[in-house]
Amino acid sequence: MNDQLDTLTHVQREAIDLAVRFGPKVLVAIAIIVAGIYAGRWAGKAADRGFSSFHLEPPVRELLVRIVRVLVLALFTIMALQNLGVELLPLIAGLGVAGAGIALAMQGVLSNIVAGLTIIFTKPFRVGEYISIVGEEGRVENISLFSTVLSHPDLSQLVIPNRKIVGEILHNYGEIRQLDIAVSVAYDTDLDRALAVVNELLQAHPRTLKDPRPVVAVSTLAPFSITISVKPWVGVPDYIEARGEVNKAIVEAFRSRNIVIPLPQQEIRLLEEGGDRQPERTA
Structure with missing residues (x-):
């Protein structure tokens, strides 16, 4: 019974010691992450206002705003990890290995992203234009990193993965x-x-x-x-x-105006012994 009490007391002391040593750092790290989230939102809004003066396509502007938000949040995350005393070099190496494995498992998704970036920056078509691609056609409603959405004349929508568009013959009717x-x-x-x-x-x-x-x-x-x-x-x-x-x-x-649109006509000849009959014309 005394051994169990000693063990419990030791655990409590260790927990208190860890809380005293790392508690303030954890709270500061959480505060840094929260500040990073708000800073990312503010930076994204500021970037959106700045990009609007360049008259960029909506998908391009949205992509750039997201990149700004991610970069700001990543900067604050690094600051939080440094505050906790985490060694960043081994962490970066581990993330690189994990990223390679994830990339192999998500080849289709990544190819859609690369194709989406190609479409966004080369601009073979824009939102509002009418295109025909891979046997489908419709008005471009949205261009994202993963897919392109077309509105069909029958009021349906077509969602085409971007990797199916890049490299194909595209007929762009415009507007x-x-x-x-x-x-x-x-x-x-x-x-x-x-x-x-x-x-x-x-x-x-x-x-x-x-x-x-x-x-x-x-x-x-x-x-x-x-x-x-x-x-x-x-x-x-x-x-x-x-x-x-x-x-x-x-x-x-x-x-x-009495302009005649003629009907199709065929001429039929009936042949008999002893001569030809007069041709008969049928419509």
């Missing part, structure tokens, strides 16, 4: 797209009049852009008709609606 509409007219049509009608309705249409100038030209001489290519530019949000509206406007304008 406007070009419609590609083909309309056929009969061979006896006054082409100058038909082209003028199309140009007139494009100029009056609220969704089609006047600059760049729309392309309206004869593109194909088909067997039974002449094809007119109509290629106006529209804003990315108006692309789907504008296609249907322009098609409808062309049909109505041609009908009101």
